[in-house]
Amino acid sequence: MACIDELTGLLDTLCPMHVVLDGTGHIIHAGPTARKLHGDRPLEGQRFLELFELCRPRAVSSMPQLMAVAGVKLHLKTRGEPQTGLKGVLCPLPAIDGAVVNLSFGISIIDAVRDYALTSADFAATDLTVEMLYLVEAKSAAMEASRKLNQRLQGAMIAAEEQAFTDTLTGLKNRRALEHILPRLLQERQPFGLMQIDLDFFKAVNDTMGHAAGDHVLQCVARVLVDSSRDDDCVARVGGDEFVLVFRGITKPEILERIAERIISEVEAPMPFGDATCKISASVGISIYNGEAAHEVSIEQLMADADTALYASKHKGRATSTIFSADLRSKGEQTG
């Protein structure tokens, strides 16, 4: 027995999470860390398989069966709460006709240090567990710093994108935004009404009253356009006094014409600027995308059609709207 005492003394230092079993599978000695697994109650005298459930290999319920899996990696679980997963290996100990089972926490160590209030002293000096805990904590801190950086960069990117897609004078979208939105609608075959608006007499305001008055007019028009559209429609300023509106899902000519009329009448309302009053109007051309396949229609075609319709409105004496139709194109070609 003196020899066994020597052995357990050795094992307590080298692998403090071991248990020594007798021939009947009862624990006759437990290392200091293994003892923590059972709270304060002594492990000695308990049957090993009543405290620990063998998950793999399966169907091991007796000491002879346990001895038969000597040397094999064991997957175990504590039967009491908390059900901690353990790794283990059994070595026969012929001197006492029993065995030594060495245990480790494996990946459940992260919870186990908390559940069992483990300290550095609970691990063998050569055990890498504390280094692993250090690494987990260090990497989590580094990852957290990286995650925060990514979040800030993403915020900055969204702001930069928004700025790149925004007309700074009016706060409306710009041509770049339009070039981003329209192909997507076409790709998803989502119908829309496309409205091209050109201000009439704007140049006169700019020339006679100055650029400040011109800018004021553009801002007023922008407000009218935003008020005349829904949130998910797109309102863009694509040139000096040119605007494009995209109405999602609106393809009925009479509805688009009604919207255009409302816009024209709102824009025609006198806009006070200092002591003076600016008066402008607008001409509108409309084309409609009914969800045709991509090879039947293109963005360029839809824009050109709206443009053709816009020039028809100008020809009709301005301050009016026109829906594109194929005969306009041939007329345009004749006059053009």
Next chain:
Amino acid sequence: MHGLINRAIQVFVQDSYGHPRWAEVIRQAEVETVEFEAMLHYDDDVTDRLIASASNVIGAPQETVLEDIGTYLVSHPNVEALRRLLRFGGVTFVEFLHSLDDLPDRARLAVEDLRLPELDLREHAPNRFSLNCRHDRPGFGHVMVGVLRALADDYGALVFLEHRGGGPGQEVIDITLIETAFASGRSFDLGARVG
């Protein structure tokens, strides 16, 4: 210089002296960055200008500012994660001292591109040590004095520390251990991870 270093200077000034003082440090240092990112790199001279300017704004010699940064890094609740990582070095203060040789490697395990000074602990007697800090930029030794002072408190040990200057690229700190269990210190619970 690694962003973590500049970030350390920033949070030290902000947490100890307030945000307006930090704004003043930035202004005097003539750097354009207000908020340093821990995971990016910056020009080396930015760090030099920050330390010079912080010393000016706080009204203390650079050595004192550097030492205070070291103390701050271990003792301020806002950087508790770092104190925990350092405490992984050993169960007692002496064990921690002996783990200092590994500190640059440990830091690299966490942040691959962070270059800390090479540290070399020499034991002259059971209670007398000296620590050599080798780095191409002087000043780290003063930060280490602050770190060691705060960690000694953390472990509950009583130590005398003296920065002995040193040759080019090298600084020496004398460490005299008066009492290992002078006070109870702060606890270190392996399982209490900082969220």
